[in-house]
Amino acid sequence: MGSSVGANIRRYREERGWSQARLAREVCLAAGVQGEPVGRQEVSRWETGKRTPREWLPFLASALGVPVEALREPQTPAEPPLPTLADFLPDDDPLEPLSARPGGRVGMGQVDDLQQRVHSLRLADDFLAGGDLMRPALRELRKAVRIYREHGYTGLTGRQLLVQIGELAQIAGWIASDAGQHEEAERIYRLGLSAATQAEDHTLAGNLAGSLAYQLSNTGREIEALDLARAALDGAGLDAPPKARALYLDRVAWAHTKAGGSENAQQAMRALGEASEALSADSEGTESPAYLYWVDAGELQVMESRVYTELRRPLRAVPLLRDVLGRYDATHTRELALYLSWLAVAYADANEPEEAAATAERVISLSADVASDRTAERVKVVLARLAEYADVPEVRAVLDSAA
Known part of the structure; x- marks a missing residue:
């Protein structure tokens, strides 16, 4: 039964x-x-x-x-249902309040303080890498979960606490992933997904699921990533805020790209087009959550260029990347190194080894002082791609220097 x-x-x-x-x-x-x-x-x-x-x-x-x-x-046997976000929640309930709560009452003032700390951590991530922020991020997350489990509060305050735990888990998971702590990041993302689901914040749940899908795409779990990215998009619904929907579609595009094959390539391009359409609706006055402040046309352009690079279409990727990098904030060192790494690979694919070598030098230089697993992995990818042009003097010099 x-x-x-x-x-x-x-x-x-x-x-x-x-x-x-x-x-x-x-x-x-x-x-x-x-x-x-x-x-x-x-x-x-x-x-x-x-x-x-x-x-x-x-x-x-x-x-x-x-x-x-x-x-x-009894149900008639049918095709297995498509995965939903509920399928990706943690098996246990890490947010279950204690039956006897030793702490006092929590009010909205404390929730507001937590919200400010979450936002500060998010802004710090724009300039610092995961290795620098891992400890404070985990400290804040443990503290927030402890407050929720051990204190009393009204129903509204409890929901807002869950929302802040979800937001904190998203940025903490991102930081852990950037530090190369992928198992820890996944655990954190699933905790946040549980919090957002209990708070019935579908937009936040989609953001957490999309972030985890992105990590899975990049760590060899492409099929699972594709299921999760689609579930994030479907779970948020058609009435999701424009920036959120654009971001979910971006994650779907990336998941299709990493899954490989001509059919997935077509699906990736379709998702990119839909992401652009979704973002264009943002000008119509629909409000998006504050934590999506970084989602704009430039970020979509970066994702589009990365998809083109993965699909070995350098003539489409190079102009897009050069345009973005020409107006990018140089203080965002990690992102600058990452975007340049895609440009270096695109140059190599375009049979421009000298340009690829010059760009790779910048990537290596920027990455040297950044405690980011993402940039370290991208340096390896760039060097592996350059190795095919080892007989070109400029490339040989970069490879020897890196060695």
């Missing part, structure tokens, strides 16, 4: 557009119980068949507005 019931619960829940956290609350209301003996994690276990609802089944049916038998009804 378990698998059929779980599949039916998920189907009816998704038909109503409810999150697992919302269904958990509705079940408790239907049962007339105080507190939340059923939480999001329990709903997840029911849906995956790890547990059977048993005594909760009538209340589930009542909450969903269907007869109990409709939940027990």
Whole structure:
């Protein structure tokens, strides 16, 4: 019975557009119980068949507005459902509040303070690399989770705390990934996804899922990345803020690109076009979250040029990259090194080894003082690509110097 019931619960829940956290609350209301003996994690276990609802089944049916038998009804075998963000939540519930909370009450003033610290960390990431920010980022995240689990607060304050934990997890995960701590980054991203889902902030959940998908694309888990990037886009919906939707589509484009093959290349180009269309809607006055301040036409241009580089289309990539780099803020050392690395590879693909060598020198020089795993990996990629032109004197000099 378990698998059929779980599949039916998920189907009816998704038909109503409810999150697992919302269904958990509705079940408790239907049962007339105080507190939340059923939480999001329990709903997840029911849906995956790890547990059977048993005594909760009538209340589930009542909450969903269907007869109990409709939940027990065997489903006709069909194609596996497309993954949703719920499939990528952590198995445990790292945000479950303690039954006995030793701390006092938390008010919106403390939430506002946390919001300021999260924003400061985000701005610091524009100038500093993951290796420099890893410790303070993890310290802030642990502190925020501890406040949520150990203190009391109103429902509104609790939701805002979850939102800030989600935002903090996104930037902390990004920092951990930049420091090369990919397992830690994934754990942090999934924690943030849980927080954003419980807060029912679909835009933030999409941002976290897209960030994790980006890491998976770059660390050899391309198929999983593609599933997650699509789930992020679908989960946010068509009414997501323009900048957010553009970013999700960018992540989808990158996931398709890294997955390889002509069909994926076509899908990547389609997603890039849709991202540009989504961003153009931003001028129509729809407000996007403050944490997406960096998403603009220039960033989309960078992603487009990187896709072209990966697809070995240097005649499209080089002009785009040169245009972006010609007006890029030189104080953003890590990003400048990363973007130049793509230009160096594109020059090599265009059979311009001298230009590639000159650009590679800048990449290596900028990367030398940056504690970023991303730039270190890109240097390796650039050098490997240059090795094909080892007989060119300018290239030989760069390779010998790097060695």
